[in-house]
Amino acid sequence: MPGLDINSITKKFGNFAAVDNVQLNVPHGTFVCLLGPSGCGKTTLLRMIAGLEEPTNGAIVLDGEDITPLPTHKRNLGMVFQSLALFPHLSVGDNIAYALRIRGASKEEQKKRVDELLSLIHLTGFADRPVAKLSGGQRQRVAIARALALSPKLFLLDEPLSALDAKLREAMQVELRQLQQRLGITTIVVTHDQREAMTMADLVVVMGHGKILQAAPPIEIYRKPADAFVADFIGITNLLPAEVDSTGRTTILGTAIPGLAMPAGQTKASVSVRPEDVHLGSPGGSAITGEVSFVRDLGGTIETFVDVGGTSIIAVTTPRERHDVPVGAKVGVTLPPASCVVLGA
Amino acid sequence: MRREAPKSVADYTPLFFPALMLIVFFVVPFSTMIAVSFFKRNPSGFYTPDFVFDNYARFLSVFFGGVLGFSLMLAVLVAVCCVCIAFPFTYLLTRRPRRVQTLWLVGLLSVLSLSEVIIGFAWSTLFSRTAGITNLFVAIGLMDKPVALLPTFGAVLTGMVYQALPYTILVLYPALVRLDPTLLEAARTLGASPIRAFFNVVAPALRNTIVATLIMVFVFALGSYLLPQILGRPQHWTLSVLITDQAIYQSNMPFAAAMAVFLVLISLALVGLTLLVGRRENAL
């Protein structure tokens, strides 16, 4: 079966499990983002796939072949490191040709492939430059080209864009995704930036404390987070306590939300509502009444913070649909039941 | 940072101390030595001020030429051996946990506290027939009977490498510790075996450090004059031994000074040449 199978991989440093029994299937040609807070084991997992770290337990199977016992240099993969790790004593061309040189490719072959890759990363004519003379974005692209020189089966990147400034990072995200789609290569990117993951990935894998918390397409992760941690980590969300009252209705902050059902037998839960799903209207009726405590007007979007008995609810609107709600005004907050995701306890 | 041209004499005060040190400990002794090297030897006493080239002329003989050649060869060999041993060693050391590294470095520092005399006599015992390591080899059945391993060239080389090795490691250590370990890993993901990656990536990335270390050990080894005498035959004596001999036992200061000046000039020339070659390669 083509693709990458990670079978119950565990990595322990002493008694501490950095990666804890991770199970994941990555179909061939998929773009995966490993997403999670710092220290949750993303790099360790990636390094085990690359063979740079030996798993304590479990196996890594690539296209049906168990590659766990193979040393890194026999795994046929390309990797981009967080530090990029470009060879400082080699030119751009020689950096990219390094893998070909190791394989004993002829000078002409090397040159042909280097030119091909340089045009792929829009750096035609840079072959003879020393890497020290490149800008951040250019180095980034050279590191990518170098990793792709042998058309590897697997393309691994550890926070590849974290050193770039915000604008360049956004542009590189799009470029990286387009490149991956053109080559159809199975790609795993480690990131702690959810926006980056949403931009690039077919499959987002959210990790926490060495475990996989949820693995799903980005939009599903966003719309149907598995738990409060995922909901909070992916984008901004309102995490609100829901309760079933004595008459059997589900209430949030004391106001009944008709149409919102709790899982059978449960009387308390956390509910996640995305800020863009929150409606602001006039107080009264079936709405939750609160007071505007802060307005963040970003031009393109407006974030309104509504205080409801000590709990803050964020609503995001565009200027077009904006109600004029100054700080201190009383507003009614409506939560559409369809947009409320009931999370595990 | 403020970069203004100094305006008054007071602005130069920070330079006084280093300048004074340089003058007292380098310029004065070295000038004296150069001057003495042109003096005339007085067989009954010491020397008389003069300006003659006799001392240099005497040096330009086959014998002294041979000794000079041998000294340079020995120093180069010691430098190469030290770097070849110390580089992989230090590299592996930097991959160990911090605590292990500290222990090793403390151990190496304690070796530095040994004087050349102690090192010389320790090795001469180790290499002797009666109490040396060959007795150990006999005991474990590797050899038939104990032999003396000295005086030989190998013994001189071993002693000098032993003496210079801690310096070499301590000079290489900071550069290797700072080396980005992902360079090596990157090479491995690109299909290079660990050993190949080491020679392809780690060694070239640290080329300047290696050249600097070679020069340092070379200069260090040139000055060694006890070990060749303790562990070698007279044909293994270096120019430093002859200089000591002339200066102290033959009381021929002018000739000793001339040899010393010559040695300094040749070493400087070699070091300059190495740097020049390095610069040229860098430019490529």
Ligand SMILES: Nc1ncnc2c1ncn2[C@@H]1O[C@H](COP(=O)(O)OP(=O)(O)O)[C@@H](O)[C@H]1O
């Ligand atoms: N070589 C190691 N020795 C001991 N602990 C380690 C080692 N590498 C990583 N860890 C620990 O494993 C955890 C996960 O690290 P890492 O995979 O680098 O996290 P992430 O990349 O998600 O930020 C961290 O708590 C880290 O301290």
Ligand SMILES: [Mg+2]
């Ligand atoms: Mg990491």
